[in-house]
Amino acid sequence: DGGITQSPKYLFRKEGQNVTLSCEQNLNHDAMYWYRQDPGQGLRLIYYSQIVNDFQKGDIAEGYSVSREKKESFPLTVTSAQKNPTAFYLCASSMEGWAPQHFGDGTRLSIL
């Protein structure tokens, strides 16, 4: 059954720690995306990648980093430089940048 898998569902971070959120897709999609969702803020784009080994900053990339070494995987690292990391993080993929996006069920990150 094709889809996008995000793990873990809940994640806790200590002050000063980097944490990595996993996103895997088996839809054979070229493009992948990371969004941050805060209450009442909608979806804000962090990073996106249209092809392996290439990615672009979105609207709120500061304090985050990504890699795209494999077509199926697009992990997001929330670094200690991100001062307000508590949020719901969503990963998505699509055939192309302007095609329908398919979303995972998110990772909720909280600060201890």
Added chain:
Amino acid sequence: GENVEQHPSTLSVQEGDSAVIKCTYSDSASNYFPWYKQELGKGPQLIIDIRSNVGEKKDQRIAVTLNKTAKHFSLHITETQPEDSAVYFCAATWPGQGNLIFGKGTKLSVKP
């Protein structure tokens, strides 16, 4: 760049009534307009989309209309049911944009 405005931010209707959510976009190059439904704790799911070569598209109780001249598109839900309660997002994009531009969302509540 593209900007998408979505109204209203909250909408409450009685079961069986119709609900309408409206979005306006700024970039006349946009030609793909999807709508997503997000239930609590889940990722958004595509419910319907429309491309600029058509003015209306319907899928059972859900319809989307597009007015390219006025640069707005709307989601219409008829005979609403409690399970329609969710947050709805509109989006717009065009080939070459690289990603979807989302509205801020509408929280729909359907009262039994």
